[in-house]
Amino acid sequence: MSFEPGDGVSVFAAMRPRKGQMLTRAVIATYSLDMVALLGLVLALGGDDEADFASSPLGLVKAFEQVRGKLVVMHQLGRISAPRAHRSILPLLDTMLHGVATDERTASWHPKIMLARYKGDGGPEWRFWIGSRNLTGSTDLEAGLLLVSGTGRGTRQIADVHDLAAELLAGSLQEGELTELREAKWSAPSGVTVRRLLWRTPGEDKSFLDEWENRRPESIRALSPFIDRTGVGAILGVISGPMTLMTTREAMSSCGPLGRVEYRTAAAPDPEAEVRVEDQQEEAAGDFSDRPTIGVHAKLLMTTRGQKAEMMLGSANLTRRGLRGPNAEAVALLDISDPAVSGPLAGFIDQGVQLSAEQPDEERQTRLQIERELDHAIYALLERPMALRLDGAGLRLSIDGGIDDLLATATVSAASLSASERQVPWPPGASEVVLLERPPPLEEQSSLVILMASSVSDPAVQRSWVQQVELPGLDKERRDRALLARYVGVSRFRAWLRSLLDGYDATGGERWTDDAADRRKGASLPISQFEHFALENMLASWARDPLRFEARLKGVTAMLETFEETFRSLPEADERSAALRELGEVRPFIAAVTLAIGQEAV
DSSP, X not given: OOOSTXXXXXXXXXXXXXTTOEEEEEEEEOSSEEHHHHHHHHHHHHOSSSOGGGOOHHHHHXXXXXXXXXXXXXXXTTOEEOOSSXXXXXXXXXXXXXXXXXXXXXXXXXXXXXXXXXXXXTOOEEEEEEEXXXXXXXXSBOOEEEEEEOOSTTOEEOHHHHHHHHXXXXXXXXXXXXXXXXXXEEEOOTTEEEEEEEEEOTTOXXXXXXXXXXXXXXXXXXXXXXXXXXXXXHHHHHBXXXXXXXXXXXXXXXXXXXXXXXXXXXXXXXXXXXOXXXXXXXXXXXXXXXXXXXXXXXXXXXXXXXXXXXXXEESOOBSHHHHTXXXXXXXXXXXXXXXXXXXXXXXXXXXXXXXXXXXXXXXXHHHHHHHHHHHHHHHHXXXXXXXXXXXXXXXXEEETTOSGGGTTTEEEEEEEGGGTTOOEEOOTTOSEEEEESSOOOGGGOOSEEEEEEEESSOTTOEEEEEEEOOOTTOOHHHHHHHHHHHHHHHHHHHHHHHHHHHOOOTTTTSOTTSOGGGSOTTOSOXXXXXXXXXXXXHHHHHHHOHHHHHHHHHHXXXXXXXXXXXXXXOSOHHHHHHHHHHXXXXXXXXXXXXXXXXXXXX
């Protein structure tokens, strides 16, 4: 754990399975969510290499297969950013999303947590991360703490990890997993001891400052992009001594001067920034770490006396809603004995430019008021039950009771994820709109829709978001197979088959964003000419690890039917015939492998 410049650590890298490990469960809590960032997390948790966004096409397929059914992402309802690219693969993510419905006018779902379990030769391992980072493309300066379970020297039980998971992440873990967490011992960074974890569920009123009562440190340092007089005043009420607070110019001007507080400036954060995949592929950064930081989004409170420090680190801003509630939050209380940890943070805050109060920008205040009015209309919209219906007439979205009462403040439009450019305006008096006039193919069906709201008084003020709406009858497992079959396509079909049977990725020189249609057609050779598909090779692969090979073979069998459906729908006759002919050559080979394994196993 370090706050030295250049010592930033990728959260994705911290959560990536080590060699010989496989993810068995992951629960993520975030306020805002970018779907491409979630895709990057899937590539990190289920992939083989370190370059998440530079993964190969078959690496992406493998990552989804590894992570499917194991990952849950809990997010604030209405805070998924609408993607601008990669829509053909993003529907796979709808099985991983869990929106937490809170009225943000009064309380938000705001914790930032990653909890994951891995299995390997050394037994199960848990990792727990808590901090300030949302699952977005933000390059802001963040702060977090990683704990890793183990049995080595210096590990100790932290009961709060289990209790937090059981309460704040309720329903996301099985009973056996919770039992493991209760008994786990954890290692923390050198010089850092976890005293407590504190958390709050939505709507709860509970102060995070009770354990700081009557502290008399030599100094108080804090960092928070959002503050208010109630939050900062509560800190001054329980902790004596001078306080240096780094925040944004706008937050300081809104809060105003407070006794014993000296302000330092920080650039405003952009915590909901979109991911630019091309940048990540060029740098193979994995967690946006090589791009310059935009602002400061970390939330910290630290007191020092001599060489020792106490710190609160996590998701809570220094506001009333953050420190006391009713926002759902999570923070760690730490004792720091190593000045190499606390010193650089103190220096970073102290070296910031001193701030003084400024006159409010009236034009900006007017815009903020319009934004608040739009947000209130959106919150009211999110409270209303929505439903999707897919039939011969197309895809329709309905909202109970309609939205006529909101149209005086905001115009609203909606689109399906597969046709996001076709935004359909919501007319007065309507309780439903037709998003698609024809049923989409199976691989494009999704429970995700894109909603957009614009202010009536200033149409330039608008917000769009992705929302999950139940689509009755959608077989997501079958949809996933169809989507992956289309993504693999004819040109990668033989490479996909080989990757499952002998583990070799023939697309290793490509990237998952490459268009399969650009590959040279006819590059695949018939099985009889492909030495790696010889029956002897497959049996040797089975003998090395029978259980894993047989599991992969089952995956092949399930997918072949889907590939046939996909190939039969190809528009070009010659390509369709060639693809079906190739599939016809594969089936006898797979049947021979299955038969041989059955005979050997007798």
